[in-house]
Amino acid sequence: MPDNEDRASWAAIACQAMGARTGQAGYFEGDWVIEPELLMEIGGDLIGNLFHLAVLNGCDPRQMLMNGAGHFMYELREEIEEAEEAEALAEFEEGFQELENFLELGPGKGE
Structure with missing residues (x-):
């Protein structure tokens, strides 16, 4: 059964994948370690992009x-x-x- 560190690593993978397309790829130091201000930036971008995806799909x-x-x-x-x-x-x-x-x-x- 996954724990919250597993879930955090899945989120890091999503951020890293998005960062590879947006120029934010070098933000992470290892699997899921990132400076707080950089996480706020890329995490906010990812959430905003999920909102765009939601609207485009009627959610x-x-x-x-x-x-x-x-x-x-x-x-x-x-x-x-x-x-x-x-x-x-x-x-x-x-x-x-x-x-x-x-x-x-x-x-x-x-x-």
């Missing part, structure tokens, strides 16, 4: 983001529960609620 990009966040939270919850870190789980669940609120309202709304 709602916000729903795609919610689905991804839901998968992330489920997988993270599993990892935290296995490590029996209840405090960490509560913090991440609070963060997920903030993400849901953001997606429902949109940036800059309801603040």
